[in-house]
Amino acid sequence: MDQFTAQTVLSYLNIFSLCIQLILLIYIFKNKDHINRGTLSDIHMIDETRERSDAILSKAVKEANSIVANAELRGISLFAKNKLDSNKYGAEYLKQLAEFQTAMQDQLRESLKKTEVSYEQMMQQTNQTIAHHIAQNQLQLEQKATELINGTQHTLNSFISEVQETVKEQVNKELVSTRQYAQEYKQRKIAAIDDNLVELIEKTVALALGKILPMKDHADLVYKALEKAKNEHVFVS
């Protein structure tokens, strides 16, 4: 504040000097004609005026300088005072800062401790929760796995039963058709043998008896045939 005051004073002084100079210039310009047209008295007056203004100015300047010097001194003293004050304030500030720091440290320590405690508690809780969740998840997994296994087993059993039934059915069908085919084959073969039975026996007899049957037996068979024909009335006209 005091520093600002010194500076303000200096600035005011500068402004004041400038104003004075300006006034003088205006006066000079205003009175330039007078000065030009002026007489020696005027010149003398001007010179006097100038001397007065110079004196005034110098006096103003001196006062201003003294004021400035005072202001400077005051400013310096104020500055020094401020410096001392600021040092004092600085020291106070540092002291208070240190105290504040200590207090903050203590507070921080306390809050850290509290935080640590609460963190530990939180960690414990979290661990407990996690353990609980893990246990629950494990149980659920086991349950799900058991359900899945049971379901799969049931499905497999059903599938196997179905496949078994299907295979059994197909095998039975195949067996039935095979048996039927075998039966049909047997019947066809028997029918074929039956159809060709006479020829078979005939050829067998021809092979066996063709060269063995004596003439008498042949003749007997011929008479037998003729008798049979007669009995069947073949020879009726």
Added chain:
Amino acid sequence: MLRTCFTKTELHRRINILRDFLEAKFFMGETHSLQDWLYAHHIPDPDSQAILSWGKAFYDSFTADNVYQVISDFTKFVSELPILTMYLPFTPQEKEMVSLGIWCRKNINARCILDIRSDPSLVAGCTLSWNGVYRDYSLHSFIEDSRDGVKKLISQYAKA
């Protein structure tokens, strides 16, 4: 003639022999007797005996003018006779032929003649054709008649 000839073949053969003799006698100056001529021409005994059994009166009825006419009449007569065609699995001898002929004349027709043909495939028995109707009395027929019995016999063996 029918008393000594029972088959169509025999009849035709013996009529041909008769024609040959008569042609020789009437147109070729044959002077030998029938018996000599038959012997000279190596006619088999059954034919010779059958021809000779027809009698002198039979041969005296032939002349140079009627020989072919009579032969033709004989041929026509033979063709009009009832014929029993028999298929036999063997070639019967003369004796069997005569027996068959006698049986047929006795049981079928007093004037029928036999047409014997050989068919070894018959194996046994015979087949007949009379009045255009064919009848099978061969082994095939006998087995066919006994088919059920044979099947039963075979099935018995099969089960055993």
